[in-house]
Amino acid sequence: MADDEGNISARILNAVKNIPRGYVASYGHIAALAGSPRAARVVGWTLGALPPETDIPWHRVVNKDGYITIENLSYPKEEQARMLEAEGVLVQRREGLLQIDRNQFGWKGRGEAGLEKK
DNA sequence: GGTTTGACCCTAA
DNA sequence: ATTAGGGCCAAAC
Numbered sequence: 001m002a003d004d005e006g007n008i009s010a011r012i013l014n015a016v017k018n019i020p021r022g023y024v025a026s027y028g029h030i031a032a033l034a035g036s037p038r039a040a041r042v043v044g045w046t047l048g049a050l051p052p053e054t055d056i057p058w059h060r061v062v063n064k065d066g067y068i069t070i071e072n073l074s075y076p077k078e079e080q081a082r083m084l085e086a087e088g089v090l091v092q093r094r095e096g097l098l099q100i101d102r103n104q105f106g107w108k109g110r111g112e113a114g115l116e117k118k
Numbered sequence: 119g120g121t122t123t124g125a126c127c128c129t130a131a
Numbered sequence: 132a133t134t135a136g137g138g139c140c141a142a143a144c
Contacts, residue, residue: 008141027126031140037127038139044125045141061125069125080125 008034009046016047019060022088023107024100026064044069059083066102 015033019025027040036042047058052075059080063069068077081091081098092099 028128031126036140039141040126040139041124042126042140042142045123046125048125049142058125063126064128071125 008036008039008042009049011035012043012046013050013056016043016056016058016061019057019107021057021060022105024060024062024066024084024089024102024105025107026066026102027061028064029107030061060087060089060107062100062102066100066106068098068100 011034012030015030016025018033027043028037030043031037031039034043043061047056047061050056050058068080070077070080077098084091084100089100089105092101
């Protein structure tokens with residue numbers, strides 16, 4: 001591929017772009033696909049540096065609990081939830097925080113939708 | 119070049 | 132089951 005695989009940021013962005021529409025992936029999962037399962041923080045950091053006109057579906061990336069962890073950054077949590085709803089993902093409002101049904105929208109990692117048993 | 123922070127995750131008590 | 136603390140990788144000061 002013509003992507004810069006030497007840069008972990010590029011791999012992270014590539015993994016995020018790989019997320020199918022209507023599904024959400026966790027930071028740790030994206031980091032694992034990027035090659036570092038423990039670099040979940042780097043994922044959020046890289047996404048935070050993305051421009052508003054980016055083609056990266058950063059709104060499809062949530063934490064392990066399925067909650068949006070934007071807090072007070074460039075964009076409010078409502079913005080991400082709004083985009084997710086536009087994608088077909090149901091966002092539940094809980095105590096001011098936004099949660100997504102990882103049981104249904106939790107991306108497995110390769111387009112194969114479903115919940116893995118633990 | 120060392121220190122601190124960060125859109126997190128995991129393990130232990 | 133819940134709460135607390137440490138760890139990880141990378142960039143900014």
